[in-house]
Amino acid sequence: MSNCSDPARRRLAQALGAALALGALGVGPAQARDIEPASLPPVDPDRYQAIDLDLTDPARARAVPQRLYLPVVASDAASVPLLLFSHGMGGSRRGYRYLGSWLASQGVAALHVQHVGSDRELWFGNPFGLVGRLQDAAQEREAVARVHDVRFALDQLLAGEWAARLDARRIVACGHSYGANTTLLLAGARVQRGGQALDLREPRLRAAIAISAPPFYGEADPAAILSAVQLPTLHITATEDVIPIPGYRSPASDRVEVFEAMGGPAWLAMFQGGSHSIFTDRVGTGGLALNPQVKAATRELVLAFLANVLDGQPGALQRWPAQWQAILAQWQVSGVAA
DSSP: OOTTHHHHHHHHHHHHHHHHHHHHHTOSHHHHSOOOOTTSOOOOGGGEEEEEEEEEETTTTEEEEEEEEEEOOOTTSOOEEEEEEEOOTTBOTTSOHHHHHHHHHTTOEEEEEOOTTSBGGGGSSOGGGHHHHHHHHTSHHHHHHHHHHHHHHHHHHHTSTTGGGEEEEEEEEEEETHHHHHHHHHHTOEEEETTEEEEOOOTTOSEEEEESOOOOTTOSOHHHHHTTOOSOEEEEEETTOOBOOTTOOBOTHHHHHHHHTOSSOEEEEEESSOOGGGGSSOSSTTOTTHHHHHHHHHHHHHHHHHHHHHHSOOHHHHHHHHHTGGGEEEEEEESOOO
């Protein structure tokens, strides 16, 4: 065997290892398929519409595909709140349908933004280049570009044909995994660069939801970054919410540290067991029985949180922990007056 084949074998092993690790997270090709979550109460298709938007940000020459889940309401109905959703590594606008479609059926519009530098296209191409593509997608320039994707999408939506149906005073950002980092940057997280704070805060947000939030890799002190977030935040995770990607390994305790570092009112829900990908549309991951339960609980928690922070109605959020106690490992509230 020649020596020149060894590096090739190592690169292939790295690529396969990364693909397996990400596949276990539910952010590989399996997530790209249009999979309907199993055993969840069905969403009434007559109560929402899904609209795909194919837009390009001319200032950056960057495509920003989106899917808008819009409640079906009477023409004279009041405007509805809006949730902006950012997917995890290797995802797309089609993902997390279990959440977006259900929220729309309950009267909350959801705009799922696709990030072309870290979306499902990562999985296509030469397998030897997979590790490099994943590493590029995790770089700071893509993290910043994701924030601008969401801001551009919001600008276009509020200037477009559906603007009258949306309440611009009730906007919340939400994201899973890499998308949770995007969400926290939009909410006011600040990273120091060259002695100055990189401030990407979106002032139109009322609150933020971070699902399976990784640490800000390369930053030693979470509080130095996240204490600037003064908005109410909801943090959702699970005891087995582990990121196994080489170079980006992260235990579930990192999600708790993110919660503890927040500067504003914060709520933490940690489910017992589960997995990092249990919050995606992927079926069965984290346990065949637990998976749909966690999805159902997550949908209700998000809606209850929105009612609390947007409408001043805390009842559903206060009742939620007792209703889902059987699958909860931890429920914690910080910075909220009793």
